[in-house]
Amino acid sequence: MSTSTLTAAATAVLALVFGIVGLVVVVAGSASSTASSPVLATAAIPIAGLVPVLDQAGSLCPGISAPLLAAQIDAESGWNSSAVSSAGAEGIAQFIPATFAAYAQDDAGTGSVSPFNSVDAVMAMGRYDCALLADVSGIGSQPVSLMLAGYNAGVGAVLRYNGVPPYPETEAYVAKVEALVSTYSVTLAQSAGATSFGQAVVTAVTAQLGVPYSWGGGTPSGASFGFASGAGTIGFDCSGLVLYAVAQASLGQIGLPHSSELQATMGTPVAMADIQPGDMIAFALGPDPTDFDHIGIYIGNNEMIDAPYTGVDVRVDTLNSYWQSVPLAIRSFG
Amino acid sequence: MRRLAVIALCGLAVIGSGCGLKAQGSVHRAGTHQTNSTPHQGVHTRSPATPSPISTPIPSPAPGVDLHSATAVADAEVTATWTVDTTVDTSWYAAELRATAYMTKSYATSIRQNPPASGPGAMWLTWATHQATAAAAITTEDDPGGPIDTTTSAYRKVLATVTPHGTGGWTEPPEVWATFVVLIRSAQGAPWQVSTTETTR
Numbered sequence: 001m002s003t004s005t006l007t008a009a010a011t012a013v014l015a016l017v018f019g020i021v022g023l024v025v026v027v028a029g030s031a032s033s034t035a036s037s038p039v040l041a042t043a044a045i046p047i048a049g050l051v052p053v054l055d056q057a058g059s060l061c062p063g064i065s066a067p068l069l070a071a072q073i074d075a076e077s078g079w080n081s082s083a084v085s086s087a088g089a090e091g092i093a094q095f096i097p098a099t100f101a102a103y104a105q106d107d108a109g110t111g112s113v114s115p116f117n118s119v120d121a122v123m124a125m126g127r128y129d130c131a132l133l134a135d136v137s138g139i140g141s142q143p144v145s146l147m148l149a150g151y152n153a154g155v156g157a158v159l160r161y162n163g164v165p166p167y168p169e170t171e172a173y174v175a176k177v178e179a180l181v182s183t184y185s186v187t188l189a190q191s192a193g194a195t196s197f198g199q200a201v202v203t204a205v206t207a208q209l210g211v212p213y214s215w216g217g218g219t220p221s222g223a224s225f226g227f228a229s230g231a232g233t234i235g236f237d238c239s240g241l242v243l244y245a246v247a248q249a250s251l252g253q254i255g256l257p258h259s260s261e262l263q264a265t266m267g268t269p270v271a272m273a274d275i276q277p278g279d280m281i282a283f284a285l286g287p288d289p290t291d292f293d294h295i296g297i298y299i300g301n302n303e304m305i306d307a308p309y310t311g312v313d314v315r316v317d318t319l320n321s322y323w324q325s326v327p328l329a330i331r332s333f334g
Numbered sequence: 335m336r337r338l339a340v341i342a343l344c345g346l347a348v349i350g351s352g353c354g355l356k357a358q359g360s361v362h363r364a365g366t367h368q369t370n371s372t373p374h375q376g377v378h379t380r381s382p383a384t385p386s387p388i389s390t391p392i393p394s395p396a397p398g399v400d401l402h403s404a405t406a407v408a409d410a411e412v413t414a415t416w417t418v419d420t421t422v423d424t425s426w427y428a429a430e431l432r433a434t435a436y437m438t439k440s441y442a443t444s445i446r447q448n449p450p451a452s453g454p455g456a457m458w459l460t461w462a463t464h465q466a467t468a469a470a471a472i473t474t475e476d477d478p479g480g481p482i483d484t485t486t487s488a489y490r491k492v493l494a495t496v497t498p499h500g501t502g503g504w505t506e507p508p509e510v511w512a513t514f515v516v517l518i519r520s521a522q523g524a525p526w527q528v529s530t531t532e533t534t535r
Contacts, residue, residue, distance in 0.1 A: 074456065075455055075456055075457075076452065076453060076455060076456060077453070077456050077459065078456030078457075078459065078460065080456070080459065083453075083456075083459055085424070085425070085453040085454055085458065085459060085462075086424040086425070086462065087424045087425045087427075087450070087453055087454055088453075089452055089453025089454070090453075094452055094453030094455070095452070096451065096452065096453075099451070099452075150451075151451070151452055152450055152451060152452050153448055153450060153451055154448065154450075154451035156448070157444075157448045160444075165444070165448065166441070166444075166530045166531055166532060167430065167445060167448065167450075168415050168416075168426070168430060168433075168511075168513070168531065168533040169425070169426040169427060169430060169450055169454075170450070171532060171533040171534065172426075172511060172533055173452075173455065175533075175534055175535045176455075176535075179535065213479060215477070215479060215480045215481060215489075215514070216514045216532055216534070219534075227514040227516075227532040228480075228481050228489050228514065228516050229480070229481040229489075237477070237479055237480070238477075238479055243535075255535065256535075257493075257510050257512060257535055258512040258534045258535055259475055259491075259493050259510075259512050260475070260477075261473070261475050261493070262493065262510065285478055286476050286478075291475075291476060293475065293476045293477060293478055294478060294479070307479065308479060309478065309479035309480075310479065310480075310481065
């Protein structure tokens, strides 16, 4: 299959995934990968010679991809093949020596194996990721998250918790890598006259109507298990829904924090008279008029879609006199 | 109500053990990923991690933290988690160990028995190059959609804004993390402890 055919196939898949009409593909450099995996944006790889290695390592097993490996390398070492941490991790993939020894081969054909040889390290990372995926298979619906957690915390912790263990460094690592994947994937951009960004936000959020509320739920890629009262529910809380919709509309290029208070300070401020579909609309429901503790997406016709509270699904709310009686902030990303 | 508390570097959770706990942070378990066989043999089953125990005692909470306030305990725990000194600490794990001062025994034990299995990451490496320290600016965010507190359980969402400051005035844009915190206590009037957390962007 030719590269152009692969690109076209991947474009179709991505367009379906994101549900956005009227978008065209803008490839950041040539693309290379299998049609079933995210396409590696080769221009984003700072070490050009690693592109084929990433493609090879990313195809070692279903579930991993070249962009995922690139995101891991970015988070692990920032592409520094000689990196050594004070904690003893080595090379571009920041392997602990014992782990590297278990998964490394002489992939570079140098007659020796070294974590500082990026070819050896990237291929070892691919094998290790595949092994972790196999170990966490059957645990949950988000195997890549679990695999990444295993990479950071050890698979034993993932198995003990039957999920991502509640270790801040591990959770931060998973979130960071997952957010970076879009940096290394072929990007889409809007063509002139195509659907507006705001409409893309509306499309993304509308597709989530009826999804349960889940405290702490929601990632850039979709609904997720929440926390505490949301631990058993795949869904969104209010800011989780908003960060999801904006991430989808921007194809991962805009990563919002999981906080209505912070979201209400981002983007461009908009007056109520100028509000447009796709704008974020935040409310200060408590005594502090600057503490925006709820947020939704304006969809037009004086309505918003929001994730209200536990027990109530993502829904359309009319911006009635109640909502307009409290301090609000409107923000736009385009 | 929104509150903002900028906590001085190493001002919490390091009582009696000095700032940074290098000894703890330097504990690195090369054997965390124990393999029963090499992957190229096609067998990937790995026994659960058998971590080396952390021998140092769980640190005490910092004086001044109101342990009878769930919000104060949540703030202190998150602050400790994200307050680091790369000239002393070897990874984020050192800060996590300091934060165990505010955790239940079972949560603290889990943290202590599970050091990270990979390096501290590119950001840490950069910060360490600049000998950076970072103090967390903490904001507790009300979330009307979240769980309702009971006499013995409480739920908080805490935002940590972490800005590194290195030598020669070096700095970078801050990292912002949201942490969902569950706290429990044995009875009304007893001190609160963090029973688990979830950290996200």
